[in-house]
Amino acid sequence: MKSNTLTRDAASPVILPPEKTLLDMLYYMKLTRELEFRIERKLYRQGKIVGGVYVGRGQEAIAVGSCVDLRRDDVVCPSHRDMGAYLIRGMSLRTILAQYMARKTGATRGKDGNMHMGDLSKGLIAFVSMLGDNVPVATGIALSFKTRGQDRVTLCFFGDGATSRGDWHEGINMASVFKVPVVFICNNNQYAYSTPLERQMAVENIADRAEAYGLPGEIVDGNDILAVWDAATRAIQRARAGGGPTLIECKTFRMTGHSAHDDAGYVPPELFEFWEERDPISRFERFLMDRGFIDKSGIDELQRRINHEIDEAIQIAEKDPFPEPEDCLKDVYY
Amino acid sequence: MPLTTYVEAIRQGIWEEMEKDERVFVLGEDVGIYGGAFKVTAGMLERFGEWRVIDTPISESGIVGTAIGAALMGMRPVAEMQFADFISCAFDQITNFAAKCRYRWGAGVPIVVRGPSGGGVHGGPFHSQNPEMYFVHTPGLKVVCPATAYDAKGLIKAAIRDPDPVIYFEHKFLYRRVKEELPSDDFVVPIGKAAIRRNGTDITVITYGAMIYIALEAAKELEKEGIDLHVLDLRSLLPFDNEAVLESVKKTNKVILLHEDTQIGGFAGELAAVISEQAFEYLDGPIRRITAPNTPVPYSPPLEEFFLPKVSDVVRVARELYAY
Ligand SMILES: Cc1ncc(C[n+]2csc(CCOP(=O)(O)OP(=O)(O)O)c2C)c(N)n1
Numbered sequence: 274m275k276s277n278t279l280t281r282d283a284a285s286p287v288i289l290p291p292e293k294t295l296l297d298m299l300y301y302m303k304l305t306r307e308l309e310f311r312i313e314r315k316l317y318r319q320g321k322i323v324g325g326v327y328v329g330r331g332q333e334a335i336a337v338g339s340c341v342d343l344r345r346d347d348v349v350c351p352s353h354r355d356m357g358a359y360l361i362r363g364m365s366l367r368t369i370l371a372q373y374m375a376r377k378t379g380a381t382r383g384k385d386g387n388m389h390m391g392d393l394s395k396g397l398i399a400f401v402s403m404l405g406d407n408v409p410v411a412t413g414i415a416l417s418f419k420t421r422g423q424d425r426v427t428l429c430f431f432g433d434g435a436t437s438r439g440d441w442h443e444g445i446n447m448a449s450v451f452k453v454p455v456v457f458i459c460n461n462n463q464y465a466y467s468t469p470l471e472r473q474m475a476v477e478n479i480a481d482r483a484e485a486y487g488l489p490g491e492i493v494d495g496n497d498i499l500a501v502w503d504a505a506t507r508a509i510q511r512a513r514a515g516g517g518p519t520l521i522e523c524k525t526f527r528m529t530g531h532s533a534h535d536d537a538g539y540v541p542p543e544l545f546e547f548w549e550e551r552d553p554i555s556r557f558e559r560f561l562m563d564r565g566f567i568d569k570s571g572i573d574e575l576q577r578r579i580n581h582e583i584d585e586a587i588q589i590a591e592k593d594p595f596p597e598p599e600d601c602l603k604d605v606y607y
Numbered sequence: 608m609p610l611t612t613y614v615e616a617i618r619q620g621i622w623e624e625m626e627k628d629e630r631v632f633v634l635g636e637d638v639g640i641y642g643g644a645f646k647v648t649a650g651m652l653e654r655f656g657e658w659r660v661i662d663t664p665i666s667e668s669g670i671v672g673t674a675i676g677a678a679l680m681g682m683r684p685v686a687e688m689q690f691a692d693f694i695s696c697a698f699d700q701i702t703n704f705a706a707k708c709r710y711r712w713g714a715g716v717p718i719v720v721r722g723p724s725g726g727g728v729h730g731g732p733f734h735s736q737n738p739e740m741y742f743v744h745t746p747g748l749k750v751v752c753p754a755t756a757y758d759a760k761g762l763i764k765a766a767i768r769d770p771d772p773v774i775y776f777e778h779k780f781l782y783r784r785v786k787e788e789l790p791s792d793d794f795v796v797p798i799g800k801a802a803i804r805r806n807g808t809d810i811t812v813i814t815y816g817a818m819i820y821i822a823l824e825a826a827k828e829l830e831k832e833g834i835d836l837h838v839l840d841l842r843s844l845l846p847f848d849n850e851a852v853l854e855s856v857k858k859t860n861k862v863i864l865l866h867e868d869t870q871i872g873g874f875a876g877e878l879a880a881v882i883s884e885q886a887f888e889y890l891d892g893p894i895r896r897i898t899a900p901n902t903p904v905p906y907s908p909p910l911e912e913f914f915l916p917k918v919s920d921v922v923r924v925a926r927e928l929y930a931y
Contacts (some may be wrong), residue, residue: 297710322732323729323908324728324729324730324731324906325730325734329908361901362789375906375907375908376907377731377907378803381906383905383906383909383910384732384903384905384906384907384910385731385732385906386729386906386907387731388925389648389731389732389733401731401733402690402693402734403693403695403696403733404665405665416800417643434664435663435665437665437669438665438666438667438696439665439666439668440696465636465665466636466637466641466644466689467637467640467641467662467663468636468637468640468662472662472664473664473665474664483670537738539640539641543856559710584920595907595908595909596907596910597909598909598910598912598913599913600910601902601905601910601914602902603915605901605903
């Protein structure tokens, strides 16, 4: 099985999603971008968020493009740069912001911070820091669908660095042996903290690893939301129909430091410039305008709406209470 | 003389051993170009080159296994876990391969596995843990937890020179908060030896890591009301300084066991057993434990504050025990 290398400049798969989906894609990408901007550049710097903050600026097309068409009863295992998945699955802005600001109303009620959040009722599995741990878990989720005859699928996200963990390989292999309905999606942003890809692995593509485990591997331009959507849709359909797992590698770039306290001084500036020109949001905006789905004023209006939604949510979350100290003792069995 | 921080002391200790002994090298995630997430290995790549300061893939099990192999061939690897929490990903290599070589076939595995542990920095459940007891429970390992810059440097040197696997837990809360003047000579702190941090007569507090500062602060408060704490810093948990523990109990006849780790299966339980087996007749009161509750380390500041043992806890328990 050869991974098919796909290079395309203009975003234009053969079949386009319906107009509503296209506009949803734009909304969720822009919402992700603005929300993470507020989190990283405002709330964190104002000291309203303590601890670590990681954002997915430049990678918004991946979570949004792959989750936008999921069914409510499907399940997503996001990683640490997949904010769009939470938004699409219906976690509210207030819940997310309260989570980041360590409030009782946050997704983990203050037990954990930042993107370490989940909600089974929304099919969202909370990430643990140990990279790659979610891969065998996703396999297990898919196994439960298969053995109970349900046509649900699970999506599992991770970075390029996470594919170096043994758990990643074990989970992918088991999914392939069991032929369970899971789609593995790699955000290959070419750096793992300060470590560039060539120091992470000796093969050229993450998708090349699929061959060793006997599942299809596909490479897409992760900054082209339609390419992501196209690949994800095919893989999801295949999984739902009993065709087994797929590994999709989305080539992208981390447009920030590793976390809010990292200036990414080790990344050559030309790389940022190169990828800035391929920004997934402005590219998609151009595409939608060229095709007449939206115009400049429509985009401005959308941005205003997003700003307003986030302003409102911040105002509420900021007034939300912190947990009571004794809440520390809740939810452990002893 | 300038003051040296705890984090700089670790760096100096590794650096000096690398200068002296070509067999010593470091490996881990982001230790080279970046100098480590907490800058423990800053500048080492430039000085020692890429084969002695090795940036690795995100493969904790691979890192430790690689270290073991090189150590069996006579090298002295120092493996970094970016956060001590991630040592769980290398558990098998440490507890089965490294720990059981000498016992089974006489082969020493002189590796050091080190990383930042502990809470107090709002790191949440996966960047704040104190994983020492998983390894204290494993025969064949050594486990150290320095609390001062002097010990941080002296123990990392001792760990590197040790012929067996040493798990070295540094406390990230102390990295830049504690500093002291360090001697310029080539000193080591022997593994397995405790240190008295405060001499006192009424109650002994046996502790380690960041909690020594909690004990010392409590001692200052209690001094005002005439309660005189004796503070023993274990420094090493495996092996631990059994003799120093007994001596300190015999001296004050009352004892508080304090640690940041959770209670069930924490080191205090082991110490309590040792004390009651070996010094029961010297006790004038119950052995008291002050530890974190049996929960993960929570993220939100009020929860984390509740979780971590506090000066007020030590003061309260000491008063009760004093009155006993
Ligand atoms: C098992 C494990 N080791 C180390 C870390 C520390 N760490 C957090 S993110 C990160 C880099 C992750 O790189 P990648 O998987 O490529 O995702 P990216 O951050 O680039 O999106 C590292 C080393 C971790 N979280 N888990």
